[in-house]
Amino acid sequence: MTETLPARPVSGESFKRALAVHASGVVVITGQTEGIPAGLTATSFSSVSLDPPLVSFCVDRASTTWPALRRADHFAVNVLASHQAELATRFAAKGEDRFAEPTRWRPGRFGVPLLQDVSAHLICLPYDTVDLGDHTLVAGLVLEAQAHTPGRPLLYHRGRFGRFLAH
């Protein structure tokens, strides 16, 4: 006889510990609403679909930056390069003017804030959002994609930033 297992989720500790060993790239999502730029660091970035070209990220519904970002008519995904760990920390810090010096950025197409010296940027049209648990999954239709340099990626692994080492 097959035992019916209770649908009991894993503990938060085990969940975080297991996910922490999944190394990921680091992006900063940026947008502009009523002339004011907003942005946050994210590792939940992923490609979703080739046709149409869709990407996604997940944002904490408790984020105080997301309400401004979600009102932006476009958003950019800035893929950080290996020397940009401080920038990643800055765009995750509370109570900072994230776009003030030393952050270097310029308005791109549609007025979307683009960070300087990133490995790549994608300019997206908001496509869909789905509330999942305590996060919102955001999908964007990619209107413009530019890889700027053959630069090395910034990685995040077990709570630390690091670099990629090829075999």
Ligand SMILES: Cc1cc2nc3c(=O)[nH]c(=O)nc-3n(C[C@H](O)[C@H](O)[C@H](O)COP(=O)(O)O)c2cc1C
């Ligand atoms: C490496 C790293 C990755 C992060 N990834 C995400 C993410 O994928 N989604 C998210 O909502 N917050 C993520 N955060 C947290 C936000 O960047 C940060 O908490 C948030 O912007 C600060 O709070 P605020 O949104 O209220 O300003 C990450 C932070 C760091 C340092």
